[in-house]
Amino acid sequence: MNFKLGLVGIGRKLETGTISAMVGMLAACGGSTPPDGDGTPPDAAQQDAPDSGTVSFVPDEASFSAAYFVEAYCSGCHQPSFVAPNGGPVALFSNDPAWQEPFQNPNWFQMLNYAAISGLSDAILCGVSPPVTGLDDIPPGCTTLADVPPGFFTQPEKFPPLGVVSSGGYGTEPPPVCAFSADGHTCPQPSDSERLRMVAWVRAGNPYQ
Numbered sequence: 611m612n613f614k615l616g617l618v619g620i621g622r623k624l625e626t627g628t629i630s631a632m633v634g635m636l637a638a639c640g641g642s643t644p645p646d647g648d649g650t651p652p653d654a655a656q657q658d659a660p661d662s663g664t665v666s667f668v669p670d671e672a673s674f675s676a677a678y679f680v681e682a683y684c685s686g687c688h689q690p691s692f693v694a695p696n697g698g699p700v701a702l703f704s705n706d707p708a709w710q711e712p713f714q715n716p717n718w719f720q721m722l723n724y725a726a727i728s729g730l731s732d733a734i735l736c737g738v739s740p741p742v743t744g745l746d747d748i749p750p751g752c753t754t755l756a757d758v759p760p761g762f763f764t765q766p767e768k769f770p771p772l773g774v775v776s777s778g779g780y781g782t783e784p785p786p787v788c789a790f791s792a793d794g795h796t797c798p799q800p801s802d803s804e805r806l807r808m809v810a811w812v813r814a815g816n817p818y819q
Contacts, residue, residue, distance in 0.1 A: 613676040613724060613811070614819045674804070676811045677722055680704075682712045683738075683770045683800050685722075687786045695784040703727050711790035728816040733757045735812040737769035740805045767805070770797040 680703050686692070688703035706721040715721060727734070736752035752763040773787040773795040787795035800808075811817070 612817045612819055613727075614719075674807060676727070676808060676816070677719055679738075679800065679804060679808045679811075680722060680727055681718050683798065683804075684734075685709060685712065685718075686770075686788045686790060686797065692786075695786060701726055701730055724818060730757060731812045731816050734769075735809055736763045738800070738805050738808050739766050740802050741766045770799060772799070773797045 680688075685704040685706075686709075687694070688700055689709040690702060690705065690707045691709060692700060694700055703723055703726055704718070704721050705723055706715055706718065709715070709721075712718075732751075732755060736749060736755055736758075739749050739752075741747050742749055748763055748766050753761070755763065771785040771787070773785060773791070786797075788797035789795070791797060
């Protein structure tokens with residue numbers, strides 16, 4: 611699986627609740643050529659995406675990418691207008707100042723910051739990884755990861771947050787919420803297959819194309 615695969619055929623609006631059902635086959639991981647410039651990758655294929663107001667997603671092996679995963683499950687908290695519950699800063703995976711919900715902006719791919727995503731890919735792996743061998747197992751090294759505070763990762767599948775107190779590794783602290791969801795707080799969750807594909811992308815060295 612690459613970062614840039616699967617962009618053709620995604621319309622402007624993706625309805626909440628359909629995200630996890632849109633799963634393709636795992637594309638083979640290939641080599642990586644880092645983009646030039648400020649880290650925001652170019653994409654000619656998405657320039658003329660139709661604003662149909664409906665989902666136009668083709669669930670084949672080329673339709674799932676790391677970029678799709680990030681926009682579907684990460685950009686809701688990692689964009690300029692999001693305010694973390696503790697008031698602290700968040701890494702910007704999307705530079706869209708008007709981000710409201712996944713795929714709403716027809717230029718969502720151009721707005722993604724590949725450099726930031728790739729730079730925090732180890733933390734992404736720790737955050738989205740399903741259990742390794744048991745209910746509470748996380749990948750080795752996640753408890754001592756230098757990119758996050760000590761004790762930040764204590765259990766698998768911390769991200770996306772569930773949006774419910776006392777769940778997802780947040781203890782009694784208020785978790786981030788997804789205001790774009792139907793109930794205003796519960797975040798859409800990727801399937802285990804999607805999680806494993808994202809983990810595979812990180813382990814392959816974050817290939818871009």
